[in-house]
Amino acid sequence: MPLTPLRQFALQAAAVILVLSLAWPLYLWQNQPMPWLETSLAIGAVAAVLATIARQPWWWRAIHGGFMPLVWFTHTLAIDPGWFLLAFILLLLVYRGALSGQVPLYLSNKQTVQALYDLLEQRGPCRFLDLGSGIGSTTIPLADNLPEHHFTGYENAPLTWLVGWILGVGRPNLRWRWDDLWAAPLGEHDVVYAFLSPAPMPKLWDKVKAEMKPGSLFVSNSFPVPGITPDRVIEVECTPPRPLYCYQL
Ligand SMILES: C[S@@+](CC[C@H](N)C(=O)[O-])C[C@H]1O[C@@H](n2cnc3c(N)ncnc32)[C@H](O)[C@@H]1O
Structure with missing residues (x-):
């Protein structure tokens, strides 16, 4: 812990x-x-x-x-103690990431998804990975609008994963995994997206450097990698501000 x-x-x-x-x-x-x-x-x-x-x-x-x-x-x-047990289990099923890695669930907004769409469209067909993919707020609309691209989401909170799986059903270009993001092979993807928290960024950057191939792109929503200057910052127009920090490998 x-x-x-x-x-x-x-x-x-x-x-x-x-x-x-x-x-x-x-x-x-x-x-x-x-x-x-x-x-x-x-x-x-x-x-x-x-x-x-x-x-x-x-x-x-x-x-x-x-x-x-x-x-x-x-x-x-x-109140009957059983209700507290039920609430605890439900919270654990949704917020497991907050307990195990200080990464709670909050969702990318439409403006961020649009900015990612522009980025991916410019890049052409490629493989996109969302580390901690929540309920698919990013990957599902992108998979719908970029059918030539391939999308993968890794999510470890069981209920969150299940909701995302149900919402994303029937999309051939979307792979939805119930798994730990630290087990994701980053080298298989051209663009890796993370919207996590400041806590895992130093360790995640080590993984990015070790696994991602030259020419690929790491994008972090809101949380820059400490001590590393991003190659590009996309200012997404929303409140609160949610810049996309882009690191070219
Ligand atoms: C801030 S949310 C972002 C959700 C989604 N990427 C989006 O942009 O809407 C972070 C997600 O990462 C998940 N998460 C946290 N730690 C994880 C881990 N070790 N493996 C997989 N998912 C994790 C959380 O459960 C949560 O759903």
Whole structure:
């Protein structure tokens, strides 16, 4: 498991242990029931302070501050625990990439797909690979509009993959794989597209350099390769900005 989830877990656990180790003996000593609302608020406050000391970004501080109070509030709703299990499984089926590699699901927009279409049309028939292909928002419209090109998508979140597979059915120029993007043979493709997150970019660049053939093109949506100047940046007109960083091999 990557470091970030472990670090956040440790931070929240530290706040829980700190507050409970003080509050529990105190209320036990006074023979009084624990005031769980106040305790959860205290845990939230301590966790937010710890997150600030640990220089976490503002959203992590907000998550830490709100987590235990929300747990308390949800507990008061007396919802059957089975629903939480179901929600957890569904989230895991869609957001597996966020847990295992800090890459959640969000989709390329129409303007980006148009920019990729222009790029691929200029290039002529070729093999295009989408690393972490989501539900096919990129590969499916491109496969429809560029029938001479061949498209492959690698997606490892089961439900996301299944939705993409269903949406992409019946397209002879689209191959849809339920697989880890790190297992994709990049050398078999002329254009490799990634819309991931800053976290995997250094490792991905090592893979790109090791496997992609001279003359092929690596395109990263929104997240440049740290320390490497792209050969071209396509400014896609959309909000928020989603530049396409192009690296010619
Ligand atoms: C930001 S989304 C981009 C989706 C799609 N490429 C698009 O442009 O609309 C990133 C996708 O990568 C997937 N992903 C994350 N880690 C992966 C891995 N190791 N192998 C395969 N897919 C992965 C996520 O599940 C998610 O669907």
